[in-house]
Amino acid sequence: MPHDHDHGDEDHGGSHLDEMTARVMALETLLTRKGLIERDALEAIIDTYETKVGPRNGARVVARAWTDDAFASWLSEDATAAIASLGYTGRQGEHMRAVFNTPSQHNVVVCTLCSCYPWSVLGLPPAWYKSHAYRSRVVIEPRQVLSEFGLHLPETTAVRVWDSTSELRFLVVPERPAGTEDLSEDDLAALVSRDSMIGTALARFPEGAGA
Structure with missing residues (x-):
């Protein structure tokens, strides 16, 4: 059956997860510096999905x-x-x-x-x-x-x-x-x-x- 593909295949607790986290943080920093995203807006979105x-x-x-x-x-x-x-x-x-x-x-x-x-x-x-x-x-x-x-x-x-x-x-x-x-x-x-x-x-x- 068809699935919604999300290629997040991080394994438990290994270096791959740490590397992925580092990449995400680096990308977030770069996009924020270029003015393509606003950190407050991003944090609001994350808070919505995590807590609301x-x-x-x-x-x-x-x-x-x-x-x-x-x-x-x-x-x-x-x-x-x-x-x-x-x-x-x-x-x-x-x-x-x-x-x-x-x-x-x-x-x-x-x-x-x-x-x-x-x-x-x-x-x-x-x-x-x-x-x-x-x-x-x-x-x-x-x-x-x-x-x-x-x-x-x-x-x-x-x-x-x-x-x-x-x-x-x-x-x-x-x-x-x-x-x-x-x-x-x-x-x-x-x-x-x-x-x-x-x-x-x-x-x-x-x-x-x-x-």
């Missing part, structure tokens, strides 16, 4: 699903419409599917051919999501990859890998942590990380609650 467009948007979607059974059902049946009802739509978020973690199944998302990713819901994609190592390994040995993220699942929990494309992108709805029955929707959203909505982490437990 997402992943706070996705976290609020998850928190609503945790607290509203009707919304959770709608999200399961038509994620695109349910997410749009909260005002979150746009670039690479036009065709969405939500997959729900349960005690018996854990979901994780990848884009094996490039780096298709729902920017409007999750913000900027992490470098590791675009790396060749993640894209090639998570479909072959998902448990091992998840363990390298610090996520160790019970053997009784199956792992399902979903491959994003330009036609369909995925949002993982993590399981709601125990001991959160009295939390507000805003407080619940604060427990949801970008990685938990990709599937490489679980939702955080509130302070003082046991895992």
Whole structure:
């Protein structure tokens, strides 16, 4: 299936990532000096995608699903419409599917051919999501990859890998942590990380609650 090609193939923590970062910084400096871009405008764009467009948007979607059974059902049946009802739509978020973690199944998302990713819901994609190592390994040995993220699942929990494309992108709805029955929707959203909505982490437990 056709993908949106993003040639960001940085590997985990190696010199290639450092070299790429240096190149980006050098290009930014050069364009700024030539007056082709304004640093304040660039920083505003980055801040929008990192803190406003997402992943706070996705976290609020998850928190609503945790607290509203009707919304959770709608999200399961038509994620695109349910997410749009909260005002979150746009670039690479036009065709969405939500997959729900349960005690018996854990979901994780990848884009094996490039780096298709729902920017409007999750913000900027992490470098590791675009790396060749993640894209090639998570479909072959998902448990091992998840363990390298610090996520160790019970053997009784199956792992399902979903491959994003330009036609369909995925949002993982993590399981709601125990001991959160009295939390507000805003407080619940604060427990949801970008990685938990990709599937490489679980939702955080509130302070003082046991895992």
